Amino acid sequence: MNIRQAPTPALTIDLEIVERNLDRMAARCREHGLGLRPHIKTHKTPEVARMQMDRGAIGLTVAKVGEAEVMAEAGFDDLLLAYPVWGTENLRRLAALAKRKRMLLSLDSAITAHELSRAMAAQDASIGVLVEFDAGLGRCGLEPGPDCVSMAKAVQALPGLRLRGLMTYFGSVWGAEDDRRAEAERVAARLQRALAVFDEARMPLEIVSGGSTPSAPLAASIPGITEIRPGTYVYNDLNTYYQGVCALEDCAARVLTTVVSTAVPGRAIIDAGSKTFSSDPLGSGPKSGHGYVVEAPDAKLIKLNEEHGYLDITGSKHHFRVGDVLTVIPNHVCTCVNMHDEVFPHRGGEAAGSLKVAARGKIR
């Protein structure tokens, strides 16, 4: 069956593009001697994680305990939970995982370290810890400097915790290439400050983990990192495209959708809305619109309701009719994938079954 005959709306995945994207990132990491620990938040799918491991990934990154559980259940080991997990039940589940898998957790507060240690002790488990510093995004992480060493020493003193190194997220490296390049220099300087205090304290760091997809082409210009954690590169999206980090031809995840109404002049309504795309705005390029219509780029997806996408067709040469099948590249593929219980892979347009998004919706 041709994938365009699938019931719509559906999120389709071009496997040839995925393989190319994975091969390219794996080659880049090998070339620069960097470990690749892909973040599974983009695909949330064990079968795709397997493709990443088969290409030499050193382990996986996850954001919540539930994502770690899905990946552990699927047979993966060496999981970095890049999140300062909190809460008795969440930590109990994490300790249960750490009993049977090699786990790493990032954190930035003494109280989180204490609670983590208590949870590990309760199950006689142990976990590796990365101290998180802020490379410039202003989200989580300590200021690079003496606080990082104090935190690392506190971790070393706590039972069940093994200090493994440092972690940060290069989320501030974003935008056009010049902007990304300039920010990568600032990130590199902050990383050097963090490394310097550990050097002074004579505390060697086994792991220094950074990364993101938009920063990946610049990773070699940020010395000191041992591994990167890109996620989006597996599928890519409009955010990646408009930053110049991929071509449209590298966007593997596309929403197949059908025009369901043309009754209102100047409009074509598609059967995909925010429940299909997510409502994440476009954070790069024109910073407007909700997706790129492959068959009619001159039609603008100007608005989403839950089940309706509003195409402004006043400037389009395409003739829109009810029943037309269209293909739309989403703004942000991670949040888009999270809307779907299953995605529909294909190879050169030939449908190849479905893949369960097994780690979808794992908010805890």
Next chain:
Amino acid sequence: MNIRQAPTPALTIDLEIVERNLDRMAARCREHGLGLRPHIKTHKTPEVARMQMDRGAIGLTVAKVGEAEVMAEAGFDDLLLAYPVWGTENLRRLAALAKRKRMLLSLDSAITAHELSRAMAAQDASIGVLVEFDAGLGRCGLEPGPDCVSMAKAVQALPGLRLRGLMTYFGSVWGAEDDRRAEAERVAARLQRALAVFDEARMPLEIVSGGSTPSAPLAASIPGITEIRPGTYVYNDLNTYYQGVCALEDCAARVLTTVVSTAVPGRAIIDAGSKTFSSDPLGSGPKSGHGYVVEAPDAKLIKLNEEHGYLDITGSKHHFRVGDVLTVIPNHVCTCVNMHDEVFPHRGGEAAGSLKVAARGKIR
């Protein structure tokens, strides 16, 4: 267990508020002699639909075949699928439903009517049809006038379809009370135009379906409708609150979340991001921010990543510490509920198990 001890993030539902909201809308509809056919897209939960039916709802509204299947499976009948369903497989499932349940579908194109008829014929099924007209939103629906009558006659001529009436959505009635009142007058005029052509054609209409939550207080000022289809009123949200359609105390669905990082000055990071709230922007009131922090309204939820909420605490008197549990009212509760496999009801703060959001993610 007190609900605040639940693992976070979690979407909690105050059952006392829900009951009050449902009672109030049911009383309003009785008072004005209007049928109430609640849209289940807000709660997506059969147990809550049951509470609506128990209070006199005449049937349920759903947006996709998958939502209809869940509600049919749960034992409900008389379902209005307020969507111009398209596609061989989607229509096959719809016909299978129509074989065993009273179903209504809205549509606005001849080709959709033809395909629907074909699908019904293939299974020897029949379905009621409402012709959709556009009351002012500019989404789906014919211009009120002769086209509506032509469409209705086309429906009457097709096997398996029974013309039941007209449908529209009052989505353009939005904003501050004056704006909603002025738009309700325009909507009423458009509805009268639609009714007039059917009157001229001597085609009586059994059902004239309209509605939405923000328009519900004005429904009595839109003569000619026989039923309304509000959804949001069951839980309410910030969009409803800022339009003056409910009080904060009427917001039944609140995200329970924990502060997980305070490492960056001026910031508190909570464990709820766009995977918990959805990223729907606020469409009323200040039109900025991602939720209302009940314990600290002076803290601003300025940004969401998938798993992180960024609280700007620079203007807050609240002292934020890692581990603090907060309660946040979401911008848009329908998209928020859709992010959750289960929600956590409580009564006066006492946890009352969990409810599966059985119709979550039913995009087809």
